[in-house]
Amino acid sequence: MSDPLSALVMPGPDGPDGVGGPVPSGVPDEPRRPEERATGLGSLPGTDHREAARTVVGELPDFPHVAELPERGVGADMIGRATALLVDLAVEVWPSGYRVTARPGTHHRRGVELLARDVDALDEMLGETGAAPRRVKAQVAGPWTLAAGVELRSGHRVLTDRGAVAEFTESLAEGLRGHVTELARRTGADVVVQLDEPTLPAVLAGSLPTPSGYGTVRAVPGAEARAALETVVRAAREAGAAGVVVHCCHPTPPLALLGATGADAVAVDLTALDRSSAVLDAVGELWDAPTELWLGVVPSTDPAGAPPAIEALARRPLDLADRLGFDRERLADRAVVTPACGLAGASPGWARTAMARSVELARAFADPPSSW
Template structure:
């Protein structure tokens, strides 16, 4: 997370002051949060993640608050509405679309207010958007078919998302006075590549998208985020079989994965090879190693760290890279967690980041 390695304001000094970068800065959440209390969520995120707080996402609020709906609210000159089957392209912006826009604006307001209450400018802030493939798979054309089945509509959505990012990133940077990290979520990309998405009838599947085509569109999104002013761009896919090589080929600064879902150090050789190539090529790894839902018992810090430590050992990489070339995150979003565990999981990511920088003798 290079943006925290230059200047790093903090909440540990007078308002507006600054400090040296801290190991705990290399930790963050992936976006979603439980419940509907937006302001409490923002205060918790800012309090627990002073190094890289993120715009809160509370999908429990309903229409327009989920990943696809909130990203649709960023679109320029395109609108969506809700049908029984989900989001669908609308002829003009109606109540559903306006709700998505309003909810996202409230999310930004809440983060801004929480930062103001904390009295410090963070080293960076993060926002999350659905990637072009996940968005195009989650929105229907007026015919009922997914946007991704129409190349013209797909290109239009991607361009519109790029324009929306320009406004969103610019506003975040202006209001928080901090560099903005953009996280592009692509949980549906593996299904797009596999051709396993259902058609409107439910009896067929949408044809598989070739890897080169998928890479080109996602690469365009990464480029658009940078052109929008993003200090760093992270591509996130918490699917058990993310297309790691493809994600890395799109040129992001980091790739975020659920390390447990991949199998950790026991992952298949091709997965380990892909992770190693990303790391060696200069792409940071955001490692999801903290449970995103309530565990049956409070896990020990060493147990949570073990998959990352073993991964470094298995790849033949110096463990020190976990402190300077990795960022610790929950396994995925925290929407399915209890409020108590969401807070604890978030603080635990910071504890792990600090421990990777100064490992206990027992590790």
């Protein structure tokens, strides 16, 4: 038996009320400059939050993001970052990972403090450099990756208890409302929210192991998965988010489901994306709708040889547009260029280069050379 929901609720004051401005209809319609169509996916190497913010603002001044530094350990990884946003729920760290606890302790408070430092650093670097982006980005693990990455007191994943999943989803949504409102107030920019769901394909397939390792957790139906994501997408919009992006870097991401959540964009790793007709058809259907595509193109780790030229990096996106029968201009006005995945595994030098190359590629799509 899984824990009763009452065991999940921690005592304490209410979280932020999440009141924002008017609910936007999605990503703003005003034309964006090419430099505003490139950004990072979140993580960077190292442990210095100020240096990370300096790098992000320096290389992506028109569309920076709150940096994540998982090398700092507990509370700084994807799951720890998401738990820092939870309202009226807390976690602690066990040898097996993050686990629900009655009240916030050292581990939980550390995650909250690290997130606050990262927001402070972005705000300070924007002020120091004079950068005034129209949009900034915050990223957080989505409800299914979070539910798969946190344990109930029994040691089973939150994912195994539908009531607990609902509790976590609502708590994450409430925390995200406050986070979006605060980030917009601090930076004076529109906030785009990126929901990271790398574990969603395994959740849908029922392939995640149980604690014993001898079984697997039940597969979650697609309608149930979509409903939880819709809750968080809606919460971001209610807080005034200018756009919501759902990111899944799996070779066969559930694209139809992601597109049905109401998100404004879907982010994929184009370097790893399966080239089967089923996947490409799903990409085409998304791109034919109002949905933007965020294309992970630039290597997220240091290349073995010489850094790839812009022409080489452009080949996959150009081939994608050609194969799907879209005008290549769509890459300039319905796509955003990113590294293939997070940059935590890169050297500091390549992390800077990868972000700079993303901007260069976005510019090239807007003004392609004659050789293309």
